[in-house]
Structure formats: C-alpha cells, structure tokens
Amino acid sequence: MHINDQYVWNVFFSLLFASFVISGGMILEAFNALPQNIPTLMEFFILTLAALRITRLFVYDKITSFFRDQFYDVVEKRGKRTLEKPDNGPRRTIADLLSCPWCVGMWSGATVVFFYYLTSYALYPILFCAIAGAASMLQIFSNMVGWKAEQLKDEVEG
Numbered sequence: 588m589h590i591n592d593q594y595v596w597n598v599f600f601s602l603l604f605a606s607f608v609i610s611g612g613m614i615l616e617a618f619n620a621l622p623q624n625i626p627t628l629m630e631f632f633i634l635t636l637a638a639l640r641i642t643r644l645f646v647y648d649k650i651t652s653f654f655r656d657q658f659y660d661v662v663e664k665r666g667k668r669t670l671e672k673p674d675n676g677p678r679r680t681i682a683d684l685l686s687c688p689w690c691v692g693m694w695s696g697a698t699v700v701f702f703y704y705l706t707s708y709a710l711y712p713i714l715f716c717a718i719a720g721a722a723s724m725l726q727i728f729s730n731m732v733g734w735k736a737e738q739l740k741d742e743v744e745g
Contacts, residue, residue: 596677636724638720641698646685
C-alpha cells in the first residue's frame with residue numbers, strides 16, 4: 588500500500604498545532620492564567636474579530652505576501668513568471684495552510700486566546716486587530732451593497 592508522502596507532512600503539522608495548543612495551556616496553567624469561566628460575549632466578540640483580522644492578514648493581504656511567497660515555487664510559463672505550490676513536502680503543506688482561511692483561523696484563534704489570557708499587555712494589539720477586523724467587515728459589506736446597487740441599476744437601465 589502506497590502512502591501519500593504529503594499526508595505525513597499534513598499529520599506532522601496537525602500534531603505540531605496540537606502540541607502548541609497543549610503547551611500553551613500548560614504555560615497558562617503555570618502562570619495561573621487559565622480562564623476560570625467562559626469569556627463574556629464582548630470578550631468573545633473582540634477575540635473573534637482579532638482572529639479574523641490576523642487570518643486575513645496572513646491569507647490575503649499584500650503586506651504579508653513576502654512571507655507566503657517563500658513557500659511557493661517560481662514557474663516560468665509562456666515568458667511569464669508565476670507562483671505555484673510545490674508538488675509535495677513541508678513547503679506544500681505550509682502553502683496549503685497559508686492559502687486556507689479556515690486553517691490560518693485555527694492558528695490565529697489559538698494565538699489570540701493564548702496571549703489574551705497570558706498577559707494584559709496583549710489587550711492593546713488584540714483591540715487594534717479587532718477594530719481593524721470590524722473595519723474590514725464593514726468595508727466588505729459596503730462593497731457588497733455598492734455592487735448590488737450597480738447590478739440593480741444596470742438591470743433597470745438595461
């Protein structure tokens with residue numbers, strides 16, 4: 588039976604994520620910072636918006652493309668240089684992760700929660716990311732409203 592080598596890397600990074608989450612819990616316990624109850628609705632909302640913004644930063648934003656591009660191969664096609672995911676190996680798994688908002692969302696969510704409970708100094712960057720996340724959502728919503736208005740206008744004038 589042939590086992591896809593890429594599955595090995597996927598399992599490796601899954602176990603790495605699990606070990607980070609467990610280690611984070613152990614660190615929080617050592618600092619007596621483990622949450623004693625479920626966060627309030629406001630805290631949950633702020634942490635969610637911060638994780639959303641960090642996810643968008645690493646998956647979509649141009650400012651972090653220098654980081655994402657390290658895990659792609661430069662391929663010459665018809666005289667044009669393009670980036671493609673490697674066929675296999677750890678760079679392929681990382682490229683898959685960085686192109687998946689659900690995957691990066693797990694990592695950013697775990698990171699935001701860890702630092703939120705570890706130190707009160709994390710509140711400022713978390714709030715900063717949460718406000719930026721809310722602004723991103725408002726911008727996306729306003730774009731959708733504008734596109735819909737343009738579509739309806741074209742149908743009426745059409």
